[in-house]
Amino acid sequence: MKGKKLLVIGGVAAGAKTAAKARREDDSLEITMLSNEDVISYAGCGLPYYIGGIIEEEEALKIVKAESFEKTRRIKVELNTEAVSIDPAAKSVSAVDLVTGEKKKYGYDTLVIATGALPLKLPVPGSDLENIYNLRTIKDSNRIKEKAKETAVKKGRALVVGSGFIGIETAENLLDMGIETIVVEMKDQILPGFDYDIALSLQYYMEQKGLKILTEEAVTGFSPLDGGRISVSFKNHEAVDVDFVVSAAGVRANTAIASDCGIETGIAGAIKVDDNFETNIKDVFAVGDCAEMKHRITGKTCWVPLGSTANKMGRIMAENRFGGAKEKFPGVLATMIIKVFDMTAGKTGLTERDAAAEGYDFDTVIVPGNDSAGYYPGFREIVTKLIYERKNGRILGGQVFGWGVVDKPVDILVTAISFNATIFDLAHLDLAYAPPFSNAMASTIASSNTAKNRMSQRVKTIHPFELYSRWEKNELTVLDVRTDEEVEEWSIERSLHIENTYLPDRLGELDKDRKYAIVCKRGIRAYNAYRLLEAAGFRDLAVLAGGTVFSRPLIEMLKAGKPCGSKKL
Numbered sequence: 001m002k003g004k005k006l007l008v009i010g011g012v013a014a015g016a017k018t019a020a021k022a023r024r025e026d027d028s029l030e031i032t033m034l035s036n037e038d039v040i041s042y043a044g045c046g047l048p049y050y051i052g053g054i055i056e057e058e059e060a061l062k063i064v065k066a067e068s069f070e071k072t073r074r075i076k077v078e079l080n081t082e083a084v085s086i087d088p089a090a091k092s093v094s095a096v097d098l099v100t101g102e103k104k105k106y107g108y109d110t111l112v113i114a115t116g117a118l119p120l121k122l123p124v125p126g127s128d129l130e131n132i133y134n135l136r137t138i139k140d141s142n143r144i145k146e147k148a149k150e151t152a153v154k155k156g157r158a159l160v161v162g163s164g165f166i167g168i169e170t171a172e173n174l175l176d177m178g179i180e181t182i183v184v185e186m187k188d189q190i191l192p193g194f195d196y197d198i199a200l201s202l203q204y205y206m207e208q209k210g211l212k213i214l215t216e217e218a219v220t221g222f223s224p225l226d227g228g229r230i231s232v233s234f235k236n237h238e239a240v241d242v243d244f245v246v247s248a249a250g251v252r253a254n255t256a257i258a259s260d261c262g263i264e265t266g267i268a269g270a271i272k273v274d275d276n277f278e279t280n281i282k283d284v285f286a287v288g289d290c291a292e293m294k295h296r297i298t299g300k301t302c303w304v305p306l307g308s309t310a311n312k313m314g315r316i317m318a319e320n321r322f323g324g325a326k327e328k329f330p331g332v333l334a335t336m337i338i339k340v341f342d343m344t345a346g347k348t349g350l351t352e353r354d355a356a357a358e359g360y361d362f363d364t365v366i367v368p369g370n371d372s373a374g375y376y377p378g379f380r381e382i383v384t385k386l387i388y389e390r391k392n393g394r395i396l397g398g399q400v401f402g403w404g405v406v407d408k409p410v411d412i413l414v415t416a417i418s419f420n421a422t423i424f425d426l427a428h429l430d431l432a433y434a435p436p437f438s439n440a441m442a443s444t445i446a447s448s449n450t451a452k453n454r455m456s457q458r459v460k461t462i463h464p465f466e467l468y469s470r471w472e473k474n475e476l477t478v479l480d481v482r483t484d485e486e487v488e489e490w491s492i493e494r495s496l497h498i499e500n501t502y503l504p505d506r507l508g509e510l511d512k513d514r515k516y517a518i519v520c521k522r523g524i525r526a527y528n529a530y531r532l533l534e535a536a537g538f539r540d541l542a543v544l545a546g547g548t549v550f551s552r553p554l555i556e557m558l559k560a561g562k563p564c565g566s567k568k569l
């Protein structure tokens with residue numbers, strides 16, 4: 001493609017990456033990038049933290065400026081210029097200058113559509129009211145920031161609609177500013193990328209921090225009140241007055257310009273592309289949030305709009321087209337990570353729900369651990385959930401959350417899944433270990449060993465949900481093998497408490513015909529107790545999955561009647 005014209009529509013993650021990489025691949029290209037905003041290449045991912053003041057300066061969000069793009073990379077950047085139609089036959093794009101209204105036309109030899117995604121509009125009356133905001137651009141974040149500052153001063157209230165990562169990050173930042181913040185979610189759980197049990201656990205901690213969360217609830221309308229305040233009505237809950245609303249109820253691919261000229265779209269309206277990101281129209285490509293992608297495990301087409309993926313797509317597209325490379329984008333694992341106050345939660349691959357929907361015969365383990373050696377000052381707890389195929393132990397997905405380092409185990413799981421590793425492979429990884437950085441048995445290794453034990457029937461585990469339901473019906477006895485101090489701090493009512501050290505001498509107190517769910521903090525003492533009881537002839541045993549570390553918040557939520565939706569604010 002030497003010496004030809006590359007035209008890119010959109011200049012944030014995918015567009016800017018495509019243009020920059022194309023320039024590195026081919027010095028003779030004539031590159032033009034159109035943006036309907038007055039900035040390019042900014043950190044959309046940083047917007048919630050800019051609103052909350054963690055990122056102090058707006059300028060810090062602007063990764064590369066238009067002037068620098070023009071000067072150092074010789075890429076012509078047309079700001080405030082909106083592409084309005086594509087003429088594939090004439091190989092041209094019509095655009096309009098949003099400041100002057102001037103109509104423009106740009107020719108191309110290669111066209112890259114990188115128009116991203118748009119926030120979904122709430123389909124309820126009043127959603128156009130002043131003080132209802134979306135969060136996608138720097139301008140959006142400035143509007144919200146201004147309003148949030150004003151609301152914080154008068155100790156006001158905000159509503160965030162939607163509990164995906166944008167909704168939760170925004171809600172956390174608003175709460176940190178001193179604003180009473182309510183999150184409303186239509187589904188039965190927050191953070192839909194995670195499994196229900198992990199999400200419920202995270203919800204517990206967020207509520208402890210003061211966030212108010214309504215699940216299985218829908219906004220039905222907004223009505224204006226004096227002073228710009230808004231009355232929000234809900235399907236089930238009584239109406240609430242708020243100072244402003246952030247609508248984070250999802251996004252859709254921004255592809256009207258593509259479909260108008262005959263480019264095929266698929267999932268969520270995203271553009272269908274081949275392995276080189278070429279659309280059904282020759283020489284027209286699509287990258288980033290506006291394009292479909294492939295799921296690395298299922299091989300199916302999917303749409304997971306993320307900045308990390310948008311950058312990779314842009315790079316590979318340019319490398320193949322202009323550098324003669326034959327890179328194949330292997331697809332995505334829907335990996336994501338989110339800060340949740342003083343915790344972190346990350347996931348990759350299939351959730352339990354996804355695996356079931358895809359028809360896999362799978363099993364799961366939930367294993368608490370530390371991010372560094374338990375004897376080294378400052379270690380913090382993390383919980384790992386592994387989802388793996390029952391027939392061969394192939395890892396399908398993982399979710400990790402806790403107060404410690406979470407990105408490392410998540411990235412280990414990403415790597416493992418990318419290379420089709422099994423729990424057996426994972427258990428034998430030679431991971432780096434010294435006390436400040438890991439456990440001798442790193443959390444990922446420990447969770448694989450638990451999965452191996454489960455697979456080989458060395459141990460049966462019981463999920464906290466099942467334990468609670470059977471405990472309520474008195475179908476089992478909870479045998480708590482923790483210390484007196486631990487039990488005093490928190491325990492499941494009606495538990496039988498025998499500390500594991502005394503268990504060998506007190507076996508006579510137990511009934512071999514009874515089912516025992518054995519409980520300790522992390523499952524290790526309970527596993528030892530399980531083996532002891534099994535050797536003594538007890539048959540109906542199970543270890544509480546995730547120990548009290550994982551189960552406590554879930555059991556507290558169950559006791560409060562939360563799993564069916566948190567109806568009370």
Ligand SMILES: Cc1cc2nc3c(=O)[nH]c(=O)nc-3n(C[C@H](O)[C@H](O)[C@H](O)COP(=O)(O)OP(=O)(O)OC[C@H]3O[C@@H](n4cnc5c(N)ncnc54)[C@H](O)[C@@H]3O)c2cc1C
Nearest residue numbers: 010012013014036044045082083115116288289306307308
């Ligand atoms: C608040 C927030 C937090 C996020 N956090 C994360 C995160 O932590 N991790 C992560 O991986 N991702 C995150 N994302 C997602 C990430 O920002 C997007 O996936 C990424 O920006 C997609 O890049 P893109 O270039 O495909 O699209 P966009 O960033 O949407 O850029 C598209 C650009 O094209 C412009 N455009 C559209 N139509 C036209 C037209 N017709 N003419 C000219 N210009 C046009 C748009 O205005 C925009 O400037 C977050 C997003 C938001 C909003």
